[in-house]
Amino acid sequence: MSVEYFLSLKDYRRSLNHLIFLALFLGNVSPSLVQAQTGNIHLVAQARPDLPPPENLPRPQLPQPIPPETPKLPPPKDLFRTPNETTPPPETIPSGIQDTIRVDRFEVIGSTVFSSAELAEATQEFTGKPITFAELLRASDAITKLYTDKGYISSGAFIPADQTFKTRGGVVKIQVIEGSVESIEVRGLKRLNPDYVRSRIAVATGKPLNVNKLLQALQLLQLNPLIKNISAELAAGSRPGTSVIDIRASENTTFSAQVNFNNNRVPSIGSFQRQIQFNQANLLGLGDGLSVAYANTDGSNDVDFSYTLPVNPYNGTVQFQYNYTTSNVVEEPFDVLDIEGRSQDFAITFRQPILQTPTTEFALGITANRRNSDVSLEPLPGERIPFPSPGSVDGQTRLSVLRFFQDWTQRNSREVFAARSQFSFGIDAFDVTNSGAPPDSRFFSWRGQAQWVRLLAPETLLLLRADAQLADRALVPLEQFGLGGQATVRGYRQDLLLTDNAVFVSAELRYPILRAPQLGGVLQLTPFIDYGTAYNSSNRADPDPNSLASVGLGLLWQSDRINARFDWGIPLIDDNSRNNTLQENGLYFSLVYTQPF
Template sequence: MKQTPRLFFHFAFLISICASADPLAAQTVPLPSPIVPRPQPLPTPQPPTPAPLPPPSELLQPTPPTPSSPQEELPSNVPGTFTVERFEFEGNTAFSDEQLAEVTKQFTGRALTFAELLQARSAVTDLYVRNGYITSGAFIPPQTLTGGVIRIQVVEGRVEEIQVTGTGRLNRNYVRSRIALGSKTPLNVNRLLEALQLLQLNPLIANLSAELSAGSRPGLSVIAVRVTPADTFDAQITLDNGRSPSVGSFRRGIQLTEANLLGQGDSISVSYTNTDGSNEVDLSYTFPVNARNGTLRFSYGFTKSHIIEPPFDAVDIEASSVDYDLTFRQPIIQSPTQELALGLSAVRRESETSLLNTPFPLSPGASDDGRTRISALRFFQEWTQRGSRQVFAARSQFSVGLGLFDATTNNDPPDSRFLAWRGQAQYLQLLGSETREPNSSPLLLLRADVQLADRSLLALEQFGLGGFESVRGYRQDALLTDNGALASAEVRFPIYRLRSVEGVLQVIPFVDLGRAWNSSGKQNPDPSTLASVGLGVQWQQSDRLRARVDYGIPLINVESGDRTLQERGLYFFLQYNFF
């Protein structure tokens, strides 16, 4: 009972702030946004500067010639020349009888010598070899000639054994199973080389080489693979001012990652970030479930926030959120230059807010005790295309909110029932002459991000516009709406290189543009469009250190304070990897 007058006083104080403020400000910033911590943007793939793969000769050592075939003998009664009406083929699976008949048709319907008959056999072998089946071949077995029909036996190459050495803690079956995908019968050297290239791109492997040798019988081969494992532990610290000023924009973070925890190619990551008004812990574990790089991932996140921005710090606003995410991701198409992956996530998100240590709803759709609970399924598709000088990455995600497991349901939106789509794309292109080194070439980076929702959304699912990695020149999440679109372009010009530490200094002009709007007839923010231009400077030192400073100039005025560097259009980012 003693708390009631104090609580009433704080409510009155809060109302007086909003009532006395400028009308526009009262509409756009009635309370610090976001009250409930929102998720970070969907993980758009960050394409690295394209790096060429090792030449095939470094991955796959010289291969043996086509295996010797059994001794070819024809009956002693074969005349010097004879007429072949057609050939019959046995043992062929890579090519149909019709395809083999096509390459041997020049040897049918006319008189042949024995040497020409051997040429017909060689034509079949050459077809296999030209198409990468270098351990396959054909021969003419002993037979009785009847009706002008000659039988040609095909021996398609098979792998007798895959020998793997040097993997360290990494299970040899992890490597062996992926090579087996590229060495199915009949053995094709092009498929094998592609499997080796994919392994070379695997972050668990620093280097590898393979040798193909003859097996115990004709048509059998042995693949010997030597692996140099990569360092799998990493510790990373980050400093930036990318958090909302409501909870303190200056963010500190540390992340620990082990990419091969149990030796199965499974990874675990733990991170902690904080600001003056927030603490966040994230944990994720990923386990490979098949040789085609399908993975099952579980992640957990917890955030505790306290509003420290005046004048709202006087009313003791607190918020907390918990996220659970179980995701299955499966590449459908995978090669050294492209990947198409599909995935499904089951998501649970819970949050609660309080005022003066008393549960209280501070965002639309929350229950009377300030709680929101979301159960959702997300179906996503990811596409990556890599070239020698460009990378294109795109991600599409459909989210279906469900009213299950005690999720928030209201008579009117927003609640846990919704349908939303989010699409992201990123394009990176090296500019200038192809003869220049990548670190000496200007780099064009284009980004796009769109969200569309069928109804009003809870704050946890809304689209934030403005600030760090969005429209620079504005405070973080200056606009928070159900729908939104963002486009950004920048060019990174290298102006200085320090080869001794693999360092490069870049000057980066950029332009950002975004628009936000609501669903379900809810009023749109005014203004609803943000635009800015600016200049950044970045120092990149190998894979260890990245430091960047951006200054954005807003082109459309939005009422905001200037208490922090972020609100003045200045952003900084520092990342250091210890290993």
């Protein structure tokens, strides 16, 4: 017999095995089970191809835990220097006259900052009694002091000479010249457009010029990742009451490459992930950021692209994001089905800080999100069968989602608190898929996240996290909440539970056991406890068990260029896992190397 005959026979037997397995598989995973109306959600989570896996899809993320003492701001005197003397006011009355006058009241002209009552209170001691001309000058000095005490150091008051002073009572005019900025000079920048800095200083230096607002603007720029150092000097302008602000700034390195190795992906497509990422935080000199990343596992390839453009001097931004993923299930025994998936994710986000100080930020934002996925299996070569994923039509899921989010961050020298709330609305627009009953493209969900970091001692941190999702109906897998894995409940495989609603809480202590100043790094011991519970909407069966809990211990190394982490989680609730991977044995690792250029 020929070699071709044996090869053909081998292919025939392989195809026959695939068909037999497919019949058994589809017999076990009935449509009702796939739709998660009955049955065990754990089986669905193992059997269905989570492509792309939920942890790889855009989800609201809180800032990474940062020691509250960083970044540090320099003292105000290093950021801002003022002249010793202000510009003398225009012509005033001579101070050597010894005659006395009586002032019934003062009329302050040109003040836009203080009310009439505040101005009257400042000059009250000089009214209703005989005063000398020297005391009259002190009345204008009192108005000047009122301004300077509130930070208006380039504003001043004087008594015009072209008025009549009555010895038996009358009204005396006090003229106020409120300070303004004549020009803003920016020096020292190379790639970053000087208008980026100038515009952010300009919004804080409107008339009348307030040094406190100017200092706050300088502090915000000092905290900006694009800026390495910044300082300003205030000098007298060419006209009375005007100032010139001289800014000197230097830039941080903005281009970097990052390599990441971890085992944080779902085992169905291979848990070990390799990733390379390139970041340019100032692509065109506008403060615009570009990030491109490629990641793969044994069964997936993933490309991420994002571009962020500042659109106003109040740090409002527009961000464009794109993700493309191809995946195959490589986990036994489902690998013989040749389950393949493709997904694309488009998003455009506008984010605007409403309140922004060096210690507090509150921002609002909106995201328009398009999500497409196509999952199929191929039991025979060239014979594609749509995979019956919940909410899909012929294996395809298409969503159009509007998301409204709110961010809050509060920071002081010992702690950082960050919170995020997001409302997601699935809308029936742009050719979405509707299966006729939940889950489909129409839904409403709320996602809330919070994180609190407390500095207990030098490099000793307490980290508390919480994450929750509530949905008004059954959700397609792309929008469900995943519990299990390094980012949630350690000790279990990634996304062991995928449900419509969930609550997750975690507590972690980071205690330094080794400091390496020569390497700029610290090694921390990280005991932790994690807990999460999950349930479904629209009468879908809940998973069994529907709660996960674990305790564990980890090691965390942090330095300028290398961040490495190893966690060992011990599950407290049995999940009947097969323990085929490090994840299922509660072991997680991550190694990130960053190289700036």
